[in-house]
Amino acid sequence: MAGGKVKKEKGKPQQHTPYQGGISFHKSKGQHILKNPLLVDAIVQKSGIKPTDVILEIGPGTGNLTKKLLEAGKKVIAVEIDPRMVLELQRRFQGTPYSNRLTVIQGDVLRTELPYFDICVANIPYQISSPLTFKLLSHQPAFRCAIIMFQREFAMRLVAQPGDKLYCRLTVNTQLHARIFHLLKVGKNNFRPPPKVDSSVVRIEPRKPRIEVNNKEWDGFLRICFNRKNKTLGAIFRQKNVISLLEKNYKTVQALKLSQEGAVKDTGSQMDLSSFGDFDEDQGMDMDGGLDDDDGMEVEDGEAEGSQSEFKDKVLGVLNEGDFEEKRSSKLTLQEFLYLLSLFNKAGIHFS
Numbered sequence: 001m002a003g004g005k006v007k008k009e010k011g012k013p014q015q016h017t018p019y020q021g022g023i024s025f026h027k028s029k030g031q032h033i034l035k036n037p038l039l040v041d042a043i044v045q046k047s048g049i050k051p052t053d054v055i056l057e058i059g060p061g062t063g064n065l066t067k068k069l070l071e072a073g074k075k076v077i078a079v080e081i082d083p084r085m086v087l088e089l090q091r092r093f094q095g096t097p098y099s100n101r102l103t104v105i106q107g108d109v110l111r112t113e114l115p116y117f118d119i120c121v122a123n124i125p126y127q128i129s130s131p132l133t134f135k136l137l138s139h140q141p142a143f144r145c146a147i148i149m150f151q152r153e154f155a156m157r158l159v160a161q162p163g164d165k166l167y168c169r170l171t172v173n174t175q176l177h178a179r180i181f182h183l184l185k186v187g188k189n190n191f192r193p194p195p196k197v198d199s200s201v202v203r204i205e206p207r208k209p210r211i212e213v214n215n216k217e218w219d220g221f222l223r224i225c226f227n228r229k230n231k232t233l234g235a236i237f238r239q240k241n242v243i244s245l246l247e248k249n250y251k252t253v254q255a256l257k258l259s260q261e262g263a264v265k266d267t268g269s270q271m272d273l274s275s276f277g278d279f280d281e282d283q284g285m286d287m288d289g290g291l292d293d294d295d296g297m298e299v300e301d302g303e304a305e306g307s308q309s310e311f312k313d314k315v316l317g318v319l320n321e322g323d324f325e326e327k328r329s330s331k332l333t334l335q336e337f338l339y340l341l342s343l344f345n346k347a348g349i350h351f352s
């Protein structure tokens with residue numbers, strides 16, 4: 001999909017003054033309203049809204065985007081945290097033909113149970129980008145698409161491809177659930193007050209059907225792979241603490257299997273089951289999505305040795321089976337990550 005850049009038209013007078021309703025804006029709530037009507041039009045036009053669509057808007061503010069959404073779709077449901085904005089929004093549309101097609105929910109979108117919607121269009125507060133993205137991606141039934149303004153760097157992480165500098169855990173986690181396209185580059189001066197960073201509008205299309213994974217298992221696996229994304233997987237999976245974590249999980253799973261088969265009588269086993277996750281349970285999505293490559297597990301550089309070496313060989317055997325030992329996470333495709341995890345799991349090696 002083609003990208004583009006919306007600029008303020010030089011020399012031309014603004015067609016409309018952005019509606020501010022005499023409200024002072026709070027930066028802590030990410031209140032940077034869209035003041036360029038051409039940009040609002042471009043966002044709505046690129047959204048491909050149908051007249052029958054129920055539209056979810058997050059953070060409608062004073063309603064500059066809301067108005068255009070009401071013109072384009074059947075119904076707008078807007079979730080806004082600031083009661084002053086909610087009041088302003090109600091005042092703005094009261095007594096207009098739009099009033100019975102707008103529902104305003106006052107609250108924090110992250111704590112709100114979202115209703116059914118066909119499409120989400122939003123200029124969001126950037127501080128909730130990651131949890132909001134994962135909240136949307138776990139929403140059921142899946143919507144058609146979401147057109148969202150993000151901080152430029154966050155947007156570029158979402159659309160990054162293997163080998164790109166910004167390709168990271170967030171990228172892979174998001175692309176597991178959706179296809180993502182960059183739509184528009186947006187400069188700071190399109191907002192009032194201008195934010196410190198540039199922005200981009202992206203289109204998020206949930207995958208249909210979904211790629212089913214055990215979220216806890218997937219998350220544990222990716223945290224290890226991206227702990228040092230430019231190291232080879234061989235180097236990452238040779239590390240002492242990675243091997244000991246995987247060995248502990250392995251023994252736990254084996255013990256559980258045995259006990260399920262009735263081969264182990266209740267002998268007061270010393271096995272630590274605390275790190276065992278229910279592999280069939282849908283564990284919910286990691287809310288930070290992995291913007292930071294160095295979070296998660298602490299990695300020491302020491303290699304596994306002594307009693308660990310047998311298990312290390314088993315782990316390296318899996319990497320070799322898929323020809324992964326010399327590869328790096330920064331260059332692996334989503335399909336390769338899925339394949340490698342399936343190889344580990346087939347060998348009884350688990351990450352949660």
Ligand SMILES: C[S@@+](CC[C@H](N)C(=O)[O-])C[C@H]1O[C@@H](n2cnc3c(N)ncnc32)[C@H](O)[C@@H]1O
Pocket residue numbers: 029030031032033034035058059060061062063064065079080081082085107108109110122123124125128
């Ligand atoms: C970037 S402004 C966008 C305003 C308007 N949509 C526009 O484009 O002009 C973000 C809006 O989200 C609201 N907001 C901030 N945190 C929120 C949250 N957790 N849940 C819902 N709305 C939130 C702010 O009060 C603000 O109105």
